[in-house]
Amino acid sequence: AQTVTQSQPEMSVQEAETVTLSCTYDTSENNYYLFWYKQPPSRQMILVIRQEAYKQQNATENRFSVNFQKAAKSFSLKISDSQLGDTAMYFCAFILISGGGADGLTFGKGTHLIIQP
Amino acid sequence: NAGVMQNPRHLVRRRGQEARLRCSPMKGHSHVYWYRQLPEEGLKFMVYLQKENIIDESGMPKERFSAEFPKEGPSILRIQQVVRGDSAAYFCASSNLGAGELFFGEGSRLTVL
Numbered sequence: 001a002q003t004v005t006q007s008q009p010e011m012s013v014q015e016a017e018t019v020t021l022s023c024t025y026d027t028s029e030n031n032y033y034l035f036w037y038k039q040p041p042s043r044q045m046i047l048v049i050r051q052e053a054y055k056q057q058n059a060t061e062n063r064f065s066v067n068f069q070k071a072a073k074s075f076s077l078k079i080s081d082s083q084l085g086d087t088a089m090y091f092c093a094f095i096l097i098s099g100g101g102a103d104g105l106t107f108g109k110g111t112h113l114i115i116q117p
Numbered sequence: 118n119a120g121v122m123q124n125p126r127h128l129v130r131r132r133g134q135e136a137r138l139r140c141s142p143m144k145g146h147s148h149v150y151w152y153r154q155l156p157e158e159g160l161k162f163m164v165y166l167q168k169e170n171i172i173d174e175s176g177m178p179k180e181r182f183s184a185e186f187p188k189e190g191p192s193i194l195r196i197q198q199v200v201r202g203d204s205a206a207y208f209c210a211s212s213n214l215g216a217g218e219l220f221f222g223e224g225s226r227l228t229v230l
């Protein structure tokens with residue numbers, strides 16, 4: 001079974017600072033995707049960024065980037081120039097891509113990120 | 118709106134009643150997943166369905182919970198004889214085979230009085 005661990009229940013930074021959210025996962029498989037989802041107070045799940053395990057290059061989406069260390073099974077999210085609208089719960093998620101189709105996502109317990117003005 | 122549609126957004130039930138939650142996947146998606154989110158926790162996988170088939174229901178409680186995804190119409194998550202512990206947000210997600218990305222609906226919040 002796959003597991004995803006987020007060791008920071010809550011983080012708080014000042015607006016415009018850079019913050020890094022950590023995530024580790026455990027799997028014996030080689031073919032999978034990793035995601036960071038954002039859940040603002042509206043509770044909608046919004047995809048922030050995605051990384052294919054076979055790609056060595058770290059994914060980047062504007063102010064969001066990841067540090068993917070496959071051997072260490074680590075997948076941290078860096079948010080640069082943080083904004084008040086970044087305040088949300090952030091969930092790290094893992095999905096195994098099997099030959100017969102995609103299985104469900106496994107989520108971490110989340111990190112509550114608070115951006116202070 | 119071509120996204121994943123869930124309804125109702127909010128549902129209140131008394132203990133012992135039935136709750137039905139609906140999910141219409143994104144256009145062209147034939148894979149549907151249901152997740153439950155308890156307060157202060159991440160999402161927990163419940164069931165994975167394709168049209169007319171349950172592929173993986175390893176996360177579903179053995180009793181009172183059922184899910185279907187008929188040939189026509191939305192996917193339904195049904196909870197019979199609800200109890201207070203069923204109060205949670207229930208999220209539906211859909212995918213296109215091989216895409217590796219799930220698209221989520223806005224969730225249905227069930228409150229059991």
